[in-house]
Amino acid sequence: MRVTVLGAGYMGSAIACVARRRGHEVRLWGTWLDDPMLEPCERGEPHPRLRLRLDGIALLRAPRLAEALDGAELIVHAANSEGVLPVLTRAAPHLPDVPVLSVTKGLLEAPSTRRMDRIDVVVQERLGRPVRFVHAAGPAKAMEVARGVLTWMHFAGRPENATACAQALRGDGLIVTTSEDIAGAELCSALKNAYATGLGLWDGFVGAQAHNARAACFTQALVEMRALVTAGGGTIETVYGAAGAGDLHVTAAAGRNRAFGERVGRGVAAAQVAAEMLAAGELTEGYPAIATAWRFAGERRVRSVPLLDALHAIVWQGDEVGAVLRRLSF
Amino acid sequence: MRVTVLGAGYMGSAIACVARRRGHEVRLWGTWLDDPMLEPCERGEPHPRLRLRLDGIALLRAPRLAEALDGAELIVHAANSEGVLPVLTRAAPHLPDVPVLSVTKGLLEAPSTRRMDRIDVVVQERLGRPVRFVHAAGPAKAMEVARGVLTWMHFAGRPENATACAQALRGDGLIVTTSEDIAGAELCSALKNAYATGLGLWDGFVGAQAHNARAACFTQALVEMRALVTAGGGTIETVYGAAGAGDLHVTAAAGRNRAFGERVGRGVAAAQVAAEMLAAGELTEGYPAIATAWRFAGERRVRSVPLLDALHAIVWQGDEVGAVLRRLSF
Numbered sequence: 293m294r295v296t297v298l299g300a301g302y303m304g305s306a307i308a309c310v311a312r313r314r315g316h317e318v319r320l321w322g323t324w325l326d327d328p329m330l331e332p333c334e335r336g337e338p339h340p341r342l343r344l345r346l347d348g349i350a351l352l353r354a355p356r357l358a359e360a361l362d363g364a365e366l367i368v369h370a371a372n373s374e375g376v377l378p379v380l381t382r383a384a385p386h387l388p389d390v391p392v393l394s395v396t397k398g399l400l401e402a403p404s405t406r407r408m409d410r411i412d413v414v415v416q417e418r419l420g421r422p423v424r425f426v427h428a429a430g431p432a433k434a435m436e437v438a439r440g441v442l443t444w445m446h447f448a449g450r451p452e453n454a455t456a457c458a459q460a461l462r463g464d465g466l467i468v469t470t471s472e473d474i475a476g477a478e479l480c481s482a483l484k485n486a487y488a489t490g491l492g493l494w495d496g497f498v499g500a501q502a503h504n505a506r507a508a509c510f511t512q513a514l515v516e517m518r519a520l521v522t523a524g525g526g527t528i529e530t531v532y533g534a535a536g537a538g539d540l541h542v543t544a545a546a547g548r549n550r551a552f553g554e555r556v557g558r559g560v561a562a563a564q565v566a567a568e569m570l571a572a573g574e575l576t577e578g579y580p581a582i583a584t585a586w587r588f589a590g591e592r593r594v595r596s597v598p599l600l601d602a603l604h605a606i607v608w609q610g611d612e613v614g615a616v617l618r619r620l621s622f
Numbered sequence: 623m624r625v626t627v628l629g630a631g632y633m634g635s636a637i638a639c640v641a642r643r644r645g646h647e648v649r650l651w652g653t654w655l656d657d658p659m660l661e662p663c664e665r666g667e668p669h670p671r672l673r674l675r676l677d678g679i680a681l682l683r684a685p686r687l688a689e690a691l692d693g694a695e696l697i698v699h700a701a702n703s704e705g706v707l708p709v710l711t712r713a714a715p716h717l718p719d720v721p722v723l724s725v726t727k728g729l730l731e732a733p734s735t736r737r738m739d740r741i742d743v744v745v746q747e748r749l750g751r752p753v754r755f756v757h758a759a760g761p762a763k764a765m766e767v768a769r770g771v772l773t774w775m776h777f778a779g780r781p782e783n784a785t786a787c788a789q790a791l792r793g794d795g796l797i798v799t800t801s802e803d804i805a806g807a808e809l810c811s812a813l814k815n816a817y818a819t820g821l822g823l824w825d826g827f828v829g830a831q832a833h834n835a836r837a838a839c840f841t842q843a844l845v846e847m848r849a850l851v852t853a854g855g856g857t858i859e860t861v862y863g864a865a866g867a868g869d870l871h872v873t874a875a876a877g878r879n880r881a882f883g884e885r886v887g888r889g890v891a892a893a894q895v896a897a898e899m900l901a902a903g904e905l906t907e908g909y910p911a912i913a914t915a916w917r918f919a920g921e922r923r924v925r926s927v928p929l930l931d932a933l934h935a936i937v938w939q940g941d942e943v944g945a946v947l948r949r950l951s952f
Contacts, residue, residue, distance in 0.1 A: 442947070444837070444838035444952065469952075502766065504763055507872035511774055511868035514867060515863075537862075546833055617772070620772060
């Protein structure tokens, strides 16, 4: 199968490795920001983030987008939420009518409604044409996916599209389940970044001995994600599966959202932590995710989200972290 | 309110502290094994495990059981699953008709059916009389409960009993929700010890970079707990709330079950790890919990529990950990 991956960062390169290992003919296209990723790979050196060699994978720089898409039977979209519209707008004229598996997580403003909405909704509205969109959710850190560590991904989309993507990529350590609940899967992927930050706050505020508080917030996050997902048209099965509970677990256990939460929990202003992490080249998805999730909750009139309200108060309204956490109740 | 706590270990002493802080008149009775816990407290020193002074709490050694129960308006049972029948059999003649809040987690063999069953079922059968049993579930490490760290407990029992227990203990950092689903809550409490061990295996087998695998097993644990809980008469709401997902989160994040799993994951025989931990004074609830959960699954004819089967194969049948984990799929 001819698989084209758009975006040569962590996750795009990891999926390219998986696809290559499954025997596919793989092209990895880098965006105009990805030259530093591709350059070492072109010399046969390891990918600078993934720290693996991309043997047997064709590498194409940004100007070769049409060539990258020509004849593709499966497309993987792996730019981040800021890149999804610029990338797919440029790709649109060359996009074959094949499934597009998107690993991008987030919510965007829909031009028509001015409300926060799912990426597939906004993309199709902007492109003015249908896309055979499949959302890849679930607890999948790219470093581990690329190394074959047991991983459970959940692909959501129309059955024929989701199944095609699953059949192309599953195997060895990669378990792939599918469903039609694209709304639930996309919302879970976006929301878990916000809630994972909430667990990190306790590491900074109390320290390691806050297991009960983190678990209480994990439980409440599932309660609130369920309310938000059902308001957005998704199902509770998705919330309690790999896309929801599973991905929240991995995001809260480690990574940048937790690190962000921990520093904010120590009392440093969220804007300052975000700026410092950005300067250090670390993207903190949880920071904007809290704002978009909170806006989504308001727009969909989901009122009972005390944990999200608390996160928003601390991170975006400058409320004192201790005061908010001490009065937190569910 | 006059509150009597039976069992002066970690959790009994922690609940006694909470009850005292709520203004109750508290008696803490130690079993015949608890003298080393009470002795320092009687001298005004901190509780040796909890490392807190039990100020204002009446301390009663094992022979004073009748006195401890006399006039009690709420009883907290905090012996472990091995102690529950010996303690409650001795207490029975003196037991007033008040709610009994039990923090004991596990399954026991019912004398009549010879099947693994819930503690409240077995206790009432053995005592030959009804007990106003309330099961305390949820992610509550005793050290943190005693120190007022935000904690979400879930009390399950007949509404009048569960509500009485919740009203007596909730407040400050302690959130208490209630439900009538005693079957679901007890089963979650017992099962999570088994499944938490499964997450720990990956720490030993792969190391820290197994977030995806741990999250996949967390997700699958919820799937299997749901099947086992509904087979036992519980509801899925309990599985996805504090009693299930919440308690699994805290148990898998830290503690002895994880430590046990980690050493087994490195290839050490489970029986040896259990024996060494026991010799070091550490109880590994996950070790017997896997056996009882697996037996429960068989007795209730729940067939599709591949993760529990894998845990049982590794821990109780001596299968090679790498071989089992590499072929694990859901």
